[in-house]
Amino acid sequence: MDNILQSLAAIVGEQYVSNRQEELYLYARDQGTMDPHPPDYVVLPGTVEEVREIVLLAGREGIPLVPMGGGLVLSGLTIPLRGGIVLDMKRMNKIIEVNPVSRYAVVEAGVAQGQLQSYLERHHPRLRHSIPDAPPMATVGGNVAIHGSGHLSQAYGFHSDMVNGLEVVLPSGEICHTGSCSASPYWFARSPLPDLTGLFLGWFGTTGIITKVALKLYPKKKMKDVLMFVTENPDYVPDVIYRVTETEMAEDVLVLSAPKPDWMAGFQITSVALTADSQLEMDFKRKMMRQALAGYIDDREGGFMFLAPNLKKNFLETPQRSVARYADVNKGGGFEYVGAIMPVEKFPQAYRSGVEIAGKCGTTYSFIVRIIGRAHCMMFAFAYPFNRADKEDVQRAQKALHETNAAVLDMGGIPWKAEVPAQRMIIEKMDPSARQLIGRVKAMLDPRGIMNPGNWEV
Ligand SMILES: Cc1cc2nc3c(=O)[nH]c(=O)nc-3n(C[C@H](O)[C@H](O)[C@H](O)COP(=O)(O)OP(=O)(O)OC[C@H]3O[C@@H](n4cnc5c(N)ncnc54)[C@H](O)[C@@H]3O)c2cc1C
Incomplete structure (x- = not known):
């Protein structure tokens, strides 16, 4: 073990390698529900040549190697499941x-x-x-x-x-x-x-x-605005998205739904970000958006919501810090979501299924949906914040995540950045020839199986 530490220090310099318990503790876990597992070493390379030397060392010694960026993936993908080296790329x-x-x-x-x-x-x-x-x-x-x-x-x-x-x-x-x-x-x-x-x-x-x-x-356009269109019936959302994306004028389209704060409860809020280089362009885009959704307003089935300036400010931010604030709504720093990539027409089913699962598991929830491509698919995030210090709360979130992953696969969606148990569920559902091809590609590139082992194992 000492030899490995010395070899790593020889590659990156002593200050950029550690096997000290307090550092291994931090690199053993993330904010999600996956159990922690410590690495044996943490190393911070500064150049591609140093990365190469570390990879060669890990290959020679058969040591697992887990690359890590911000460590913010939430689904345990940077937890070194079999120990070894965490390669922190910062x-x-x-x-x-x-x-x-x-x-x-x-x-x-x-x-x-x-x-x-x-x-x-x-x-x-x-x-x-x-x-x-x-x-x-x-x-x-x-x-x-x-x-x-x-x-x-x-x-x-x-x-x-x-x-x-x-x-x-x-x-x-x-x-x-x-x-x-x-x-x-x-x-x-x-x-x-x-x-x-x-x-x-x-x-x-x-x-x-x-x-x-x-x-x-x-x-980059000079100005930005955001419109919020509210409905109370999840069955309308795929059509709302269709109409908004058909204009090809929206920049970012999200659908938000959560029981808290109170003003959001029971609604599906489609947030449409618009950008423009002049007031004329912005006015035109706003007009097009209102026209696209006028049918809902005429039928009294939906409407644009007035946003007070201090609230609007939150929705104009990039990135939206309110998402990170919500992640800690329960306090205790636990947050994980199933980000299901699915066809947009699945929104009503996904929405109802998420509400049912959260009710059954007794968890807090929120849904944040991002439209990807011109409604070519959506990322439906079923988000469950929890208190990491409260074991029962963690178990509730784990149960909700597991049930959500299963429900998503049943609906024809695919969990995104899936944690290892959900990866297994995806692999089980996969066409056997695709599964074998994944295995062959991995074996060809990484014959010793040292790269982030435990993930995408077929
Ligand atoms: C509040 C909140 C909001 C979020 N919103 C979004 C969002 O809007 N969109 C979104 O996409 N994500 C979102 N995420 C999820 C996640 O934080 C991001 O996707 C983030 O960009 C992941 O980057 P990272 O550097 O933290 O990756 P890490 O967590 O460090 O790593 C992610 C995966 O990539 C691998 N990896 C890391 N670096 C490398 C490398 N150099 N080479 C090979 N593999 C590597 C790791 O092994 C791991 O498997 C959100 C997370 C939080 C907490």
Whole structure:
């Protein structure tokens, strides 16, 4: 054990490696319901060469290796289930290049979402990237590794769809580039090559360590507004979404529903973010949105809600800090959700099923739905906050999560960034040839099975 510690120290320097109990304690757990398990070492590499040396060492010694960004995934995917090394990527936080004409940024995988956001605001105020509502320390690498989504996803899809290419350290220690940068100095697209990038997106670090990401950037409009459309019947929501997305004018479309605060209880609130470069453009977009939903207003089945300025301010924020505040509504720092990726028409069924499960399990809940693509699918988050110090509360949340995962799969949805028990449920449901292909790809890339073991095991 001492040899490994010394070898790691020789690679990154003594101050960036630890096997001290107080640090292992922190890296053993996250905010979700998965049981903790400590790593044997924590290491913070500063360069791709250091990552490569660590990967080679882990491979030689057969030590599990778990990459970690912000550690905010909530579903236990950075908990080292079999011990070994946690590779904390936060020191790899350089913004390498912004191409303002072809609109992409090349960043190291440990760059935080908030860091990239403020860098662009300062140096390229007409450009932005799609930001998740996660706390700003979530990393770009960690987010694309789980197919995240954010405030531009309604227009442009999952964050993994916005990746032009990657630099990855393979479990063999080779440094590999995917996308145009594998054959060009420019990181402009994944096409027209065979798409190797997909071998590392959605795999939870089981196929390699992402060290650089080329991310698409988008024009940034000068003003932002948000409209809130309220209905009381979940059966209307798929049509509301259809009408809103049909205008192709909304930027981010969320549907919120929760029993608390009182003003939200019993309603489905569709929040539509609009952006514009002039008041004229904004007025036009607002008018189009009102026109799209006028039928509901005429029939007295729905209406736009007035938002007091202090409340509106919350909904205009990117990321929305109210989401993080809600995560701790029970106090005690526990929060996890089933983020089900599903067809939009499943909203009413998912809504009713979530209310029923929360009632049965006696948990607090909220539903936050993000429309992805022009209503091509949605991420339906069934969120259950809990108090980590209260065992019974944790068990209630665990039960609710388990039942929700099962209900989602029954409805034809797929749990996103699924915790290990839910991964097993997905794998069981999977077409056997797809399951075997996953096994073959993993065995080819990681024959010793050291990369984030326990995850996506077929
Ligand atoms: C309040 C709140 C709101 C949230 N809202 C959103 C949201 O709107 N959209 C959204 O997408 N998510 C959201 N999340 C979920 C999550 O926090 C984010 O997806 C976050 O971006 C994950 O990034 P991370 O750096 O914390 O990843 P981590 O938790 O560190 O890692 C996630 C996974 O990726 C792997 N990984 C990490 N880095 C690498 C790497 N360099 N190479 C290979 N694999 C790697 C890890 O092993 C793990 O399997 C939210 C979370 C909270 C707490």
